[in-house]
Amino acid sequence: MRATVIYGERDIRLDEVPNPVLSTGGDAIVRVVAACVCGSDLWPYRGVTPTKEPHRIGHEFVGIVDEIGPDVTTIKVGDFVIAPFYDCDNTCVNCVNGVSTSCLNGGWWGSNDQLGGFADGAQGERVRVPHADGSLVATPVQPTDDQVPGLLTLADVMGTGHHAAVSAGVTPGSTVVVVGDGAVGLCAIIAAKRLGASRIVAMSRHADRQAVAREFGATDIVEERGDAGVERIHEMFDGVGADFVLECVGTQESMDQAIRSARPGGMVGYVGVPNGGAELPIKALFGRNVGVNGGVASVRAYVEELLPEVLSGAINPGRVFDLQLPLTEVAEAYAAMDQRRAIKVLLRP
Amino acid sequence: MRATVIYGERDIRLDEVPNPVLSTGGDAIVRVVAACVCGSDLWPYRGVTPTKEPHRIGHEFVGIVDEIGPDVTTIKVGDFVIAPFYDCDNTCVNCVNGVSTSCLNGGWWGSNDQLGGFADGAQGERVRVPHADGSLVATPVQPTDDQVPGLLTLADVMGTGHHAAVSAGVTPGSTVVVVGDGAVGLCAIIAAKRLGASRIVAMSRHADRQAVAREFGATDIVEERGDAGVERIHEMFDGVGADFVLECVGTQESMDQAIRSARPGGMVGYVGVPNGGAELPIKALFGRNVGVNGGVASVRAYVEELLPEVLSGAINPGRVFDLQLPLTEVAEAYAAMDQRRAIKVLLRP
Missing domain, CATH: 3.90.180.10 (Medium-chain alcohol dehydrogenases, catalytic domain)
Known part of the structure; x- marks a missing residue:
């Protein structure tokens, strides 16, 4: 064969x-x-x-x-x-x-x-x-x-996006940010919507992917990244960030984006395979009570x-x-x- | 004054x-x-x-x-x-x-x-x-x-021990390991018991603290640390580890102990103020789907x-x-x- x-x-x-x-x-x-x-x-x-x-x-x-x-x-x-x-x-x-x-x-x-x-x-x-x-x-x-x-x-990819949302613990009426507009990130939008999120932000700067994100249930698109992206998310959500963030990339940059976009007490569900030097900044997580949960999606x-x-x-x-x-x-x-x-x-x- | x-x-x-x-x-x-x-x-x-x-x-x-x-x-x-x-x-x-x-x-x-x-x-x-x-x-x-x-x-300390258990998400009938036998760790035992854990292991090598741990609801005591401690916990729980681990110290050693004592899919609730070089090993967490949640206890x-x-x-x-x-x-x-x-x-x- x-x-x-x-x-x-x-x-x-x-x-x-x-x-x-x-x-x-x-x-x-x-x-x-x-x-x-x-x-x-x-x-x-x-x-x-x-x-x-x-x-x-x-x-x-x-x-x-x-x-x-x-x-x-x-x-x-x-x-x-x-x-x-x-x-x-x-x-x-x-x-x-x-x-x-x-x-x-x-x-x-x-x-x-x-x-x-x-x-x-x-x-x-x-x-x-x-x-x-x-x-x-x-x-x-x-x-x-x-x-x-x-x-x-x-x-x-659908199961993995779902795993991100389940690991974060997305609840009805909650606010969700999805970092990553690849297939997994897009499926995570479907998952967040299924679990009842009231607002779902897709972080994406590609028109074709933004269109799919909207179709899947994204209520907002944020094109900015880094500090500007974090600022935009904080502005959208009471000045403090979103309840849940789904990290679907796996780089240090995307993980930082995810952690900083979560509000104090928020949760990051992550399914992007960590690569390069991706690390979890324990002091930033601890100080703001931001949790991380996820992994190789079951x-x-x-x-x-x-x-x-x-x-x-x-x-x-x-x-x-x-x-x-x-x-x-x-x-x-x-x-x-x-x-x-x-x-x-x-x-x- | x-x-x-x-x-x-x-x-x-x-x-x-x-x-x-x-x-x-x-x-x-x-x-x-x-x-x-x-x-x-x-x-x-x-x-x-x-x-x-x-x-x-x-x-x-x-x-x-x-x-x-x-x-x-x-x-x-x-x-x-x-x-x-x-x-x-x-x-x-x-x-x-x-x-x-x-x-x-x-x-x-x-x-x-x-x-x-x-x-x-x-x-x-x-x-x-x-x-x-x-x-x-x-x-x-x-x-x-x-x-x-x-x-x-x-x-x-009681609120902080409770925060560890709540952040981990301790559920009725679950298995819990508490790392740290200081006042917070001991209070975390009370918290785990209140939330319905069926088995609670206190990791302690001090007789006086072991006695308080038992009084507070610990069902088991493990004196070993490091690799031996992890092995002992795995032996006790299906060869894979406990559902929830409450980290109440804040050193790299205790955090490693906590993460490795959790079963795949388990959760670490941590309230020990991270000091020294304490870090979260993202690849180990990701590969085993072990989450971490907690921080400065509210x-x-x-x-x-x-x-x-x-x-x-x-x-x-x-x-x-x-x-x-x-x-x-x-x-x-x-x-x-x-x-x-x-x-x-x-x-x-």
């Missing part, structure tokens, strides 16, 4: 690789219907995190189950399934606690350390899923083609809650995909995201 | 100082019935934070109202009152949000920058309270002498909730005072706390 391999900085290739094979009894082979490129894939693409040796890449996919092991009980061949951006058993203590990204037996797509050995990256034609019953959620019926992008967001736990609203069209997170390409053009997909020609690119094998 | 002045490292004196005078209309003069020494007073005492010039010190007191300004409406002359460890108007947006330590018009005891000028330190005979109606809470009746220590804890907001339980004896935080001295022996009070001969020292002018 064909699958995406990253060789180094700006070197993405679609290679011929071995077909995955069932190996543990509880696993499944999923034929990928749609995958996509994540903002975090751009760190190795840009060379910010070095690629020591070529490896498979991609962690978001939906597809049709082709084969299952004899121990699989809930997932059936032919099911249309959503996979989270990681494998998990959904039964260990961390999964039961809702933190399936810390599954004691799970792992990451494209890794050799999974149960039963290698589990494929998502930007390919097929993926072996080590814990089929734990990781996969089947849709009640086969979705239409138009529903696929929305379902794919449940693999990562999206598996949110699929059942969000799936009906995606299927009904009550929420439309699939709008973050503003470019669709065949898998053969995966290198162009990375380039389009890197150059901000696209918010998020959907790939069809 | 007489009041405590710190001159430098291990140099505490009881000096003759001017009597406070009403100056703003909304202020009051309180005759101090009891004050005390805080763990945070030991930082300048030990020279960890330098004393540039002699200044008044102490921030916890209860007393009797001697005089009120013409604009005071809720507090009366003769009232027995509890003051929080700071002055606040209790009406600004931050106070209304429950974060009175960020009061837009408040300040700190012993500071020149208060409304109407200087407000006295608490370790003295009298204190001018700039916002009498905002800061002071009168007891419904005059307390007995035995009730005074418990009431004094509402000025800081104890004013908690007085009404906790006061009836102190008066009824339902909770007995006054037990943290294991030494009482006359104000004339304030230097010995500092020495006793510094040398860990006392958990907390109560001073009577």
Whole structure:
């Protein structure tokens, strides 16, 4: 089969690789219907995190189950399934606690350390899923083609935006600022609206993303950044800042923006993978009683809650995909995201 | 009148100082019935934070109202009152949000920058309270002498321990670890128990403090620290750690202990004033979805909730005072706390 391999900085290739094979009894082979490129894939693409040796890449996919092991009980061949951006058993203590990204037996797509050995990256034609019953959620019926992008967001970005809002503890009637206008930040707007926020500020300086933000529920747009951005947010909210801030980038600059935009006693929900020298300024947090909560989003736990609203069209997170390409053009997909020609690119094998 | 002045490292004196005078209309003069020494007073005492010039010190007191300004409406002359460890108007947006330590018009005891000028330190005979109606809470009746220590804890340590538990979000049936066996840590045990925690671990290696911890509701004691302490906590709780950890010290060592003792998805409530190089390790927090919340405890907001339980004896935080001295022996009070001969020292002018 064909699958995406990253060789180094700006070197993405679609290679011929071995077909995955069932190996543990509880696993499944999923034929990928749609995958996509994540903002975090751009760190190795840009060379910010070095690629020591070529490896498979991609962690978001939906597809049709082709084969299952004899121990699989809930997932059936032919099911249309959503996979989270990681494998998990959904039964260990961390999964039961809702933190399936810390599954004691799970792992990451494209890794050799999974149960039963290698589990494929998502930007390919097929993926072996080590814990089929734990990781996969089947849709009640086969979705239409138009529903696929929305379902794919449940693999990562919609669940991750939701995690930011849940981690912050967004409450009905509250004020929310979203830092980051990528796919996750935009989905965080949907999440804040679902949880009842009365005002939602999108910090964005790109007209196309501002339009999606408005569509998703943003009531205000702030284009300023840094000191000016913080000042603007304070002006908007009683001179002290917003109740909740959702940090969806992961840089020091964005984290500072988030922390300073929260009012005393406010909470920052953060899901941007910390990179570079991002740090939490403990004295500033302590003095103003601003809390931080979040991390690698346990999206598996949110699929059942969000799936009906995606299927009904009550929420439309699939709008973050503003470019669709065949898998053969995966290198162009990375380039389009890197150059901000696209918010998020959907790939069809 | 007489009041405590710190001159430098291990140099505490009881000096003759001017009597406070009403100056703003909304202020009051309180005759101090009891004050005390805080763990945070030991930082300048030990020279960890330098004393540039002699200044008044102490921030916890209860007393009797001697005089009120013409604009005071809720507090009366003769009232027995509890003051929080700071002055606040209790009406600004931050106070209304429950974060009175960020009061837009408040300040700190012993500071020149208060409304109407200087407000006295608490370790003295009298204190001018700039916002009498905002800061002071009168007891419904005059307390007995035995009730005074418990009431004094509402000025800081009981409210601060409560803030740790509230900031962490302790829930009924949850597991809690308390890092720090000083007065605040011990009060945090009371707070966790009040909020319904089913297991409460006190990390302590001092027999006297362990005894108070048990009395306050600790179900387990862990004497180990560092890696061994973390391992012990993980062993106790499903191999992954506790739901909530209350950090009541403020050093890097204690913060690390707290963060590593929390399970994935757990929450650290922290109230120990960060000192030295204390930092929050963002990658460790992010990877395990451990949140941190807390800060300078807004104890004013908690007085009404906790006061009836102190008066009824339902909770007995006054037990943290294991030494009482006359104000004339304030230097010995500092020495006793510094040398860990006392958990907390109560001073009577």
